[in-house]
Amino acid sequence: xxxxxxILITNDDGIHAPGLREIxxxxxxxGNLKVxxxxxxxxxxxxxxxxxHPLRVVEVSHGSELFGLAINGTPADCVKLAVHSLLPRLPxxxxxxxxxxxxxxxxxxxxxxxxxxxxxxxLGIPSMAVSLRSFDKQSDFTPAGIYARQFAEKIxxxxxxxxxxxxxxxxxxPKETIKGVRLTRLARxxxxxxxxxxxxxxxxxxxxxxxxxxxxxxxxSDADAVAVEQGYVSLxxxxxxxxxxxxxxxLEGWI
Amino acid sequence: xxxxxxILITNDDGIHAPGLREIxxxxxxxGNLKVxxxxxxxxxxxxxxxxxHPLRVVEVSHGSELFGLAINGTPADCVKLAVHSLLPRLPxxxxxxxxxxxxxxxxxxxxxxxxxxxxxxxLGIPSMAVSLRSFDKQSDFTPAGIYARQFAEKIxxxxxxxxxxxxxxxxxxPKETIKGVRLTRLARxxxxxxxxxxxxxxxxxxxxxxxxxxxxxxxxSDADAVAVEQGYVSLxxxxxxxxxxxxxxxLEGWI
Numbered sequence: 001x002x003x004x005x006x007i008l009i010t011n012d013d014g015i016h017a018p019g020l021r022e023i024x025x026x027x028x029x030x031g032n033l034k035v036x037x038x039x040x041x042x043x044x045x046x047x048x049x050x051x052x053h054p055l056r057v058v059e060v061s062h063g064s065e066l067f068g069l070a071i072n073g074t075p076a077d078c079v080k081l082a083v084h085s086l087l088p089r090l091p092x093x094x095x096x097x098x099x100x101x102x103x104x105x106x107x108x109x110x111x112x113x114x115x116x117x118x119x120x121x122x123l124g125i126p127s128m129a130v131s132l133r134s135f136d137k138q139s140d141f142t143p144a145g146i147y148a149r150q151f152a153e154k155i156x157x158x159x160x161x162x163x164x165x166x167x168x169x170x171x172x173x174p175k176e177t178i179k180g181v182r183l184t185r186l187a188r189x190x191x192x193x194x195x196x197x198x199x200x201x202x203x204x205x206x207x208x209x210x211x212x213x214x215x216x217x218x219x220x221s222d223a224d225a226v227a228v229e230q231g232y233v234s235l236x237x238x239x240x241x242x243x244x245x246x247x248x249x250x251l252e253g254w255i
Numbered sequence: 256x257x258x259x260x261x262i263l264i265t266n267d268d269g270i271h272a273p274g275l276r277e278i279x280x281x282x283x284x285x286g287n288l289k290v291x292x293x294x295x296x297x298x299x300x301x302x303x304x305x306x307x308h309p310l311r312v313v314e315v316s317h318g319s320e321l322f323g324l325a326i327n328g329t330p331a332d333c334v335k336l337a338v339h340s341l342l343p344r345l346p347x348x349x350x351x352x353x354x355x356x357x358x359x360x361x362x363x364x365x366x367x368x369x370x371x372x373x374x375x376x377x378l379g380i381p382s383m384a385v386s387l388r389s390f391d392k393q394s395d396f397t398p399a400g401i402y403a404r405q406f407a408e409k410i411x412x413x414x415x416x417x418x419x420x421x422x423x424x425x426x427x428x429p430k431e432t433i434k435g436v437r438l439t440r441l442a443r444x445x446x447x448x449x450x451x452x453x454x455x456x457x458x459x460x461x462x463x464x465x466x467x468x469x470x471x472x473x474x475x476s477d478a479d480a481v482a483v484e485q486g487y488v489s490l491x492x493x494x495x496x497x498x499x500x501x502x503x504x505x506l507e508g509w510i
Contacts, residue, residue, distance in 0.1 A: 046302030046331070047364045054453070054461040076301070076365075081462055085450045106377055109302045109370075109495055110331075122361055124445065154509050163443065164499050166506075181510045185498040188418065190379065195340045198309070206309040207336055237506050239499035240364055243440040244419050244492040251421075251492050254409050255436045 005031040005092035005156060008120070010078045011099060012112025014041045015060050015070040019098035019141055023130065024067075026145030027095065027152055034091065035068025036082040038075060038112075043101075045074045045112040047119070055081055075116035083123050093155055094120030097130030098144045100137065102169050104225040104234065105187030105216065117165045118240050126160040128152065133228050134172030143178060144170035147233050163241065169224055169234040182232040187223035189214040260286040260347035260411060263375070265333045266354060267367025269296045270315050270325040274353035274396055278385065279322075281400030282350065282407055289346065290323025291337040293330060293367075298356075300329045300367040302374070310336055330371035338378050348410055349375030352385030353399045355392065357424050359480040359489065360442030360471065372420045373495050381415040383407065388483050389427030398433060399425035402488050418496065424479055424489040437487040442478035444469040 007027060011020045015037040024033055039058065050073045058070045069086060071078050079094060096116035103111040113129050120127030130148040132139055147170055160166070171178060192213040198206055219226055224234040262282060266275045270292040279288055294313065305328045313325045324341060326333050334349060351371035358366040368384050375382030385403040387394055402425055415421070426433060446469050450462040474481055479489040 041307070044304045044306050046300070046304070046370065048301040048303040048329075049299045049365055049464070051299050051464050052296070054463045055450075056459070056461050074303075080448050080464070081450060084448045085452065085462055106495065108497060109373065109377075110304055115301065115364075118364065122364075122444075122446065151509070158509075161502060164502050183503060183507055183510060185500070186496055188496065189377075191377065193335050193339045195310075195336060197340065204311070206311050207340055208309045209304070209306050209335070235506065235510065237499040237502040238497040239502075240361065240497060241441055241443065242363060242493040242495060242497070244494035245440070247416060247419050247492040247494075248438060251490065252438055254406070254413075255438060255490065 006087060006089060007031040007033050008082055008087065008091040008094045009033055009035045010037045010075055010096050010116045012038065012042045012045060012075045012116065013100055014038050015068060017100065018137065019100055019132065022141035022145050023095060023098050023148060026149045030152055030156065031092065034087055036078045036086060037068060037070060038078060039070035039072050042074050042112050044110045046110050047076050047115040048074045049080065050074060050077050075112035076119040079116050079119040091125055093152060094125050094127035095130065095148065095152060098141050098148065099131035101131065101135050102133040102228060103129060103131040103167065104169050104228060106189040108167065108186060114167060121163060121165040121240065126155045128155060128166040128168060130168045132170050132172055139172050143175040146175060163239050165238050167236040167238050169228045171228050171231050173231060177231065178233060179231045181235050182227040184222050184224040184227045184234045184236045186236060187225040188217040190217055261342060261344060262286040262288050263337055263342065263346040263349045264288055264290045265292045265330055265351050265371045267293065267297045267300060267330045267371065268355055269293050270323060272355065273392065274355055274387065277396035277400050278350060278353050278403060281404045285407055285411065286347065289342055291333045291341060292323060292325060293333060294325035294327050297329050297367050299365045301365050302331050302370040303329045304331050304335065305329060330367040331374040334371050334374040346380055348407060349380050349382035350385065350403065350407060353396050353403065354386035356386065356390050357388040357483060358384060358386040358422065359424050359483060361444040363422065363441060369422060376418060376420040376495065381410045383410060383421040383423060385423045387425050387427055394427050398430040401430060418494050420493050422491040422493050424483045426483050426486050428486060432486065433488060434486045436490050437482040439477050439479040439482045439489045439491045441491060442480040443472040445472055
């Protein structure tokens, strides 16, 4: 029997994103690398899944070599469909990334990258999301790839507890200037969104989300956003049980 | 100064859904009710937000009376845009629902209904999601409306701690047979998704998510899915900090 683990690779920037090529390169030799990713950018999709229209699968080759499968769906769709219909057996690891742009703090709720890893976890597969703190497409993904490989190896060797995933954010600086890995919690952001109000050629209003100022409500050094800003790789264990047990005793009095 | 609170009402079934009319009816008299909802069904959108295309706002009237504003976006978009660009001031409460179909357990991650309430919470507004455990459009929403009003009144009177929202699931049975309100935690589901593999008229394959069998991994009576199945209204406090602190000591050893 083939003992080589299958590793499912996905992202939310789409199958043509540089970060996806980089993670596949970085994980070489760790297992059978299976790329199943959205056919175009699906940022800020959160944990959306597609139920109202069908999903199509297209093979994408680089030269004569199959690179991966492209899906007209969300990152979570890619993981679901890959696991249930496309892969020959359950992968031993899901890696989502390398995302262009950090996925820290409250932003993880909107993140397709993290949601793909969450979906893997929900399906019982150890999973990890990897993001680079840069929005520049020319960024060097190599350091992020090195750290991603390091933690992929650890997950393959030790596993992860059921229901827990890892969220890795890497600063966009040369490897030798990265100060190390810091264990972090999610920062809590308060957003001040800005919508541009514009008019179309026929004089009708429309709105466009132009930017968000995010204030970190709890800016201590163990917050992921702070750690990565200070030059550390941020490693955060996440779970997807949103139950707030701390408030239960008080809420009991409301019933 | 007008002391009447503004209450923002939204959903993920869309502005024409019966459950939206029902919740507006049920909350009458509690404040200025402002409906801002998706222009069509946006189920399973999770916490998706729209960044790649513009949002348009359309007034929807019932007879001669303005019912609310319809947006070509996700539930989270509706809350963001309403708060930042459409409402005259910060609402005192966001109510999302009444959803046709329960939003319990791991499903809350996929739920547009819950994500709209989460978005309200992120923006600092006390928020609540309300769902009916039925997929039948002819269902009687009245009991769910009664409980929604009850907890809306309590939130308006007492507030909610920053970062915490309420998730209410109501069984689709007559009010007098509901056994009461039970304080619950989210059930943990393990899904066995099923995708139909079909062929289009030109012989090309496509996949369609046809259903999910969900097994509750922790089926005790304090699980939300179990409570509502047993005839109780399920009340779950949620937060959106996904950090898994329990695993931190062990993960420290990985670095």
